[in-house]
Amino acid sequence: MADNFTARLQRIFHLAWPSILSELSTPLLGLVDTVVVGHFADAEDLAALALAIAAYNPLIDLPIQVVFNFLRMGFGGVIAQAAGARDVEELVACSVRGILLGLAVGLTLSMAREVLASLLFGMVLHQPDPETTMVAQSYFQCRILGAPAALSNYVVQAWLINVQRTDIAMAQNVLLNLCNAVLCVVLGYVLDGGIVGVAWATVLSNYLAFAFGVMQISRVAHTLPWVKAPLAINWHLVFQPQRLLRLASLNGNVVLRSICMMTIVTDFTSLSAKLGSSALAANNLLMQLQMLISFGADGFANAGEALVGEAIGQGDPRKVRRTVQALLTWGFLLGLGFTLLFMVFGHQILGVLTSHQEVLHYASIYLPWQWAAPTLSFTAYLMDGVFVGAARPSSMRDATFLAMLVFCAIAHISPDNNLLWAAYMLHLITRAAVLGYWYPAVEEFIFHLVDRCGSIQAEQPTPAL
DSSP states (O other), rough: OHHHHHHHHHHHHHHHHHHHHHHHTHHHHHHHHHHHHHTTSSSSHHHHHHHHHHHHHHTTHHHHTTTHHHHHHHHHHHHHHHTTTTOOOHHHHHHHHHHHHHHHHHHHHHHHHHHHHHHHHHSSSOOOOOHHHHHHHHHHHHGGGHHHHHHHHHHHHHHHHHOEEEEHHHHHHHHHHHHHHHIIIIIIISSSOOHHHHHHHHHHHHHHHHHHHHHHHHHHHHOOOTTOOOOOOHHHTOHHHHHHHHHHHHHHHHHHHHHHHHHHHHHHHHHHHHHHHHHHHHHHHHHHHHHHHHHHHHHHHHHHHHHHHHHHHOOOOOHHHHHHHHHHHHHHHHHHHHHHHHHHHHHHHHHHHOHHHHHHHHHTTTTTHHHHHHHHHHHHHHHHHHHHHHTTTHHHHHHHHHHHHHHHHHTTTSSSEEEHHHHHHHHHHHHHHHHHHHHHHHHHHHHHHHHHHHOOSSSSOOOOO
């Protein structure tokens, strides 16, 4: 039994570490643009890049976290369960549905780029001189041409992660960042393409990574050990109304859950600002520690999502339970590790992030809150992974909604930073506790389903609040 548990821990780590490295490489995409443009002869180019990113982020980067997140989470559990059930037709159909949706949304954004540029640049206050604004708009209108590939890449990532090829998902991200770095230098600097050349570098990198991802999906699908016949796309299955309705329901719940998450983050920032500039700056630094935790937690949540979905597709509730036990063990160990890291080196980490002594002193006062954060964060993130794998985002939606209510109720009692951080910790506890309370229903559903048909094909209602 101990050997089996150790093997499960090793399997989870084997799937998690490529996702962690992949998450760590993601910020490099925007960083490379800034580094290359920062070495142009004209300083206005850097100002134009900053302005363009200020307009681009609310359109693509923020909606990916809020709205377009369904391209990753909404498809994940369905793909993992299809893999577990050895349903190769649905596995292929899932990739086609998701990619078509990503391409359609991205193409719509690309076709509306002039209207979007006018609207979004109008939202950016204190614009610089007209020449800088014109250069920024050129960058924006070029960069958005990569939206179809950028959005579809989230589906590619979801597919690869949930057939347990996180190594290839990592390779796609590495390829994206390497191509972007090389093309930025060549198109922007060597060929003197300027800021528009840098934009084209990012666009081409997204399409190269997308092409690589699609080829890998085809290759992996054909080499799955349980695939016995040549693969073909079943277009009737791709557009089957029942499956499209199920997908709409899953994705709608993911969107609502993500909106609740962003409400918490936005309210936290707003309340921090009301406490003064030092509190706002210090809380932003402390939130960077939460970002550090999320890099590790997301990798293990991805692993849990794939393994839980596979076990559900196989109709094996005991395997689901063993996977969750191993996953939470990793969460406890990693939470403890991060807690010790923040207790011993927390002040030094904050010192690396800022040299402003006033902000550093303020942040140090509230650093002890971060000692409790890792275990709570890991538990909440990992339970999210379990329910994504179970294709039950309605439970995640309701848990996050309750957590949002708890946060808002506590945080708005009085303007106090300790109270604000207490509210944030309680929101993490609420998310984890509610999902933990509902978890037995996942196992019970599998038992009942196995008795009836032996596999899972539809999300069941969440217990009423």
